[in-house]
Amino acid sequence: MAASKPRVRFPEQAQAGDVIEIKALITHVMETGNRKDADGKPIPRNIIHTFTAHYDEALIFKAEFGSGIAANPYVSFFFKVPGPGELRVSWQDDEGGETIERYPLNVV
Amino acid sequence: MDRRRVLAGAGALALAGAARPAVAEPDHPAAAAATADPAPLVPTAHYQDALAKIVGNGSPIEGRMTLELPEDAENGNIVPYKIGVESPMTDADHVARIHLLSTQNPQPLVATFRFTPLSGKAAVSGRMRLAKTQDVVAVALTSDNTLLIARTTVNVGIGGCGAE
Numbered sequence: 001m002a003a004s005k006p007r008v009r010f011p012e013q014a015q016a017g018d019v020i021e022i023k024a025l026i027t028h029v030m031e032t033g034n035r036k037d038a039d040g041k042p043i044p045r046n047i048i049h050t051f052t053a054h055y056d057e058a059l060i061f062k063a064e065f066g067s068g069i070a071a072n073p074y075v076s077f078f079f080k081v082p083g084p085g086e087l088r089v090s091w092q093d094d095e096g097g098e099t100i101e102r103y104p105l106n107v108v
Numbered sequence: 109m110d111r112r113r114v115l116a117g118a119g120a121l122a123l124a125g126a127a128r129p130a131v132a133e134p135d136h137p138a139a140a141a142a143t144a145d146p147a148p149l150v151p152t153a154h155y156q157d158a159l160a161k162i163v164g165n166g167s168p169i170e171g172r173m174t175l176e177l178p179e180d181a182e183n184g185n186i187v188p189y190k191i192g193v194e195s196p197m198t199d200a201d202h203v204a205r206i207h208l209l210s211t212q213n214p215q216p217l218v219a220t221f222r223f224t225p226l227s228g229k230a231a232v233s234g235r236m237r238l239a240k241t242q243d244v245v246a247v248a249l250t251s252d253n254t255l256l257i258a259r260t261t262v263n264v265g266i267g268g269c270g271a272e
Contacts, residue, residue: 019228032237034214060226063234068210068218070186070235070268077221080197080228 003028003048003091003099013106014081022053022061025074026091026099032067048073050092055105056085083107149242151211158216162207162247168257173206175246175258184238185268191246192231193256197223203230205249212242237268 009023026048033045047067053060061077079087084107090100176190195203202225208218221232230248238244241264248256 032214055226058226059222059224061224061232062222063232064220064222066217066219067215068208068213068237070237073234075232075234077232078227078229080226082226 003093003097006089006091006099006101008087008089008101008103010079010087010103010105013108016081016083016107019078019080021076022079022087022089023074023076024051024053024089025072027072028091028093030065030067030069030071030073034067044094046094048091048093050090051075052090053077053079054088055079055082056088060087081105081107149212149240151243152216154214155209155211155216155245158209159245159247162209162249163255166253166255168247168255170257173246173248173256173258175244175260177244177260177262179261180263180265181238182265183268184240184264184266186235187238187262187264187268188233188235189244190231190233191221191248191258192229193248193250195230195250197225197228197230199225200251202227202251203248204251206230206232207247208236209245209247210236210238210242211245213237213239238262238264239267240264 003026005027007025011020014020028048029046030048031043031046035043037043045067047065049065051063060079063075065073085105087103087105088100090098092098173191173193177187181187189208191206193203195201203223206221209216210218218236223230243259243261245257245259
């Protein structure tokens with residue numbers, strides 16, 4: 001199952017210098033690789049292994065996930081707003097799927 | 109509160125290489141039966157390897173990082189965690205990485221978080237899986253190569269992680 005329905009939440013507007021919280025959630029099975037199917041065959045691991053957040057080209061935060069992260073991975077992190085720019089978040093899974101979302105930030 | 113301290117102490121003993129923490133042996137069987145607490149679990153060899161890889165020859169400092177999880181988690185498939193380190197998060201002085209580890213899951217390294225000065229705050233939260241009752245451990249690395257460690261015990265009702 002591929003990743004779907006990304007949801008990202010952050011304050012509608014911010015001032016330069018503010019530290020804001022960013023919450024990101026995506027629908028994904030996060031199959032651990034530890035389970036077996038009805039025939040006893042191992043179900044291959046398929047997890048979102050990497051989540052990244054950039055502001056324009058600069059890295060804000062990166063998470064490398066293992067099988068111990070819950071299904072539909074949710075992560076909350078912080079961002080010190082340097083000025084106007086574009087927030088870009090991405091999720092990558094074991095099947096090569098990548099979901100990228102871009103959000104302009106309303107800096108007042 | 110007492111029990112959590114005993115479990116944490118037992119975890120430290122296990123980390124130090126004790127085969128079986130002596131404090132887990134009840135002095136008074138009747139009292140132990142009354143509380144019905146299971147003995148603390150010795151961390152897996154996988155966990156010890158993962159921790160050694162992160163820590164190397166360093167000596168992690170306790171007390172500067174907060175690691176918050178529920179004391180009791182009915183559903184091990186989805187357990188909230190929250191990690192934070194007080195840090196100015198400047199170019200010269202910031203938290204670079206935080207590792208989240210499980211001492212009992214099949215895969216001990218649950219996540220590695222990378223922070224930058226743009227993070228503004230060295231804090232992260234999310235939801236993890238716990239296969240069974242265990243200590244959860246966080247290890248942070250600062251930009252000046254200081255290692256920080258925090259651990260907390262979570263009692264798990266129904267374990268996550270699928271069949272082992």
